[in-house]
Amino acid sequence: MAERMVSRWAGLAPYLLSVMRIVAALMFLQAGTMKWFGWPMAMPGGGHPALLSQMGIGGALELIGGALLLVGLFTRPVAFVLSGEMAVAYFQFHYPRGFWPIVNEGQPAVLYCFLWLYISAAGPGPWSIDALRRRSR
Helix, strand or coil: CHHHHHHHHHHCHHHHHHHHHHHHHHHHHHHHHHHHHCCCCCCCCCCCCCCCCHHHHHHHHHHHHHHHHHHCCCHHHHHHHHHHHHHHHHHHHHHHHCCCHHHHCCHHHHHHHHHHHHHHHHCCCCCCHHHHHHHCC
16 A cells, blocks of 8 residues: 555656746746846845846846746756856855855755756656647657
8 A cells, every 4th residue: 555655656756846847936936026027025225137237137037037947948958057047146146155055045046056957857847838849749
């Protein structure tokens, strides 16, 4: 009986991969909407970044990349690029304030970096536009 339950639970892994991608993308997308639209809260210090500033480009990546990951379109390359963005964010903005992510407030950047890296390898899961496109070929 336990083996059967484990087998059934393991069978849900592809769907849970999709759920993880969707939830993480919704969380990530908020960083972009905050920078560009001041929603769901304004950026610390107020205002919006200049489009071609580092913060503006980061916000665009988070907004567009988060939306693409949410629906699962071009998932692998987008996740790879966003993983790199989060690595840069960590080492440029957080790491100079201390080694430990709990101290330098870099935990989200580290988690997103490795989450997106994993998704770039694992793919989007079955609930995605990429999966629909693959089935229609």
